[in-house]
Amino acid sequence: MPPAAFFPLSLLPFSRKTNKLKIRLLPNISQQQEFASSMFTHEAVASICFHILTAHRSIVQLFNILGTALMGLVLTQAAPACHISSSSSEMIVAGNKTYAIVPIQWTVQINNTESPYNLTIEGTKQDVFHSITRVDPDAAANINNTVNAITTALFANHTSSAIPGIHDDATYTPINHFCNVAGWGRCSVDRLYQGIAYLDGVPGQPSNGPGPGTCGRVSCSYSAAIFWCNDNMETKVLDSFGSIGDGVERIIDVCSVGSRALVDGQQFFSDGWNAIARYDAC
Structure with a gap:
């Protein structure tokens, strides 16, 4: 009898009891021929095809699982530095x-x-700008020029208070504030500056209410969100959108970390409203 290492391998017919294909060693040619004549019945061939198909599906499922896991890893690596759980x-x-x-x-x-x-519009300042662009393109172009000038000043001076024509509205008195609020995520100060510039540059008055405890997202770009909240029982109307920008500037001044790169916080004012700067999905 030759060594076992040289025995040819053959598949036994499918077993319904074990639900498996079996492999056995055939020691000589006559046994192989006898096995072959009994092996390739319709039932045996169907059984083999069934298991090949099952194995193929399992492999496809495995690759799908691996692909999903890999995509999750890529998305995780691509997520912004500031984040929040919900x-x-x-x-x-x-x-x-x-x-x-x-x-x-x-x-x-x-x-x-x-x-x-x-014109009354609901949404963020980005929605306002797009609406003005549709009905008054010249006004939108002027707003865009003003926004660019304010953005440049903010990056240079970290304040827009010295820009002529900006913040000429009534002064609101800031009171207490919160920084690094639990459950929030920090966002980019530079992106907040861009949001402040739009708030300063868009004309009109914001309306929020009635409260207490209602907030509206007035700006959001590149995951940097600005919220305006009303703690009064009645509807709150501010003199300008720039007043909300003032609140965000104060948050940046007192709450920013890492060379003013990231921030989250909430600034309250004496007449029952507050501004929030934080991460949000946008």
């Missing part, structure tokens, strides 16, 4: 207080007609 699309939790998210209304005057009119 979206703030429905509420914001700050300490022991929960704020409901509501749409913010913006009222801007459109002057490119014989009879100027007020």
Whole structure:
């Protein structure tokens, strides 16, 4: 009898009891021929094909699992440095207080007609700018020029208070503030500056309410969000959107970390409203 290492391998017919294919060693040619005649019945061939197909499906499933895991790893690596565990699309939790998210209304005057009119828009300042662009392109171009000038000043001086024509509205008195709020994520100060510039550059008055405990997202770009919250029982109207920008500037001044690169915080004002800067998905 030759060594076992030289025995040819053959598959035994499918066993319903064990639900497996078996492999055995055939020591001589006559046994192989006898086995072959009994092996290749329709049932045996069908059994083999079934197991080949099952194995193929298992391999495909394995590659799908590996592909999903790899994609998750890539997305994790590509995530921004500042992050938060959940979206703030429905509420914001700050300490022991929960704020409901509501749409913010913006009222801007459109002057490119014989009879100027007020346009009311819901959403962020980005939505406001896009709406103005559709109905008054010249006004949108002027706003864009103003925004660019404010952005340049903010990057250079870290404040927009010295820019002529900006923050000429009534002064609101800041009171207490919170920094590094539990459960929030920090966001880019540079991106917040861009949001502040739009708030300073867009004309009109923001309206929020009634409260207490209602917030609206007034700006969000590149995961840097600005919220305006009303703690009054009645609707709150500010003199300008720039007032919200003032609140965010104060948050940056007192809360930013890492050479002013990242920040999150909440600034309260004496007349019952506050501004929030933090990470959000956008």
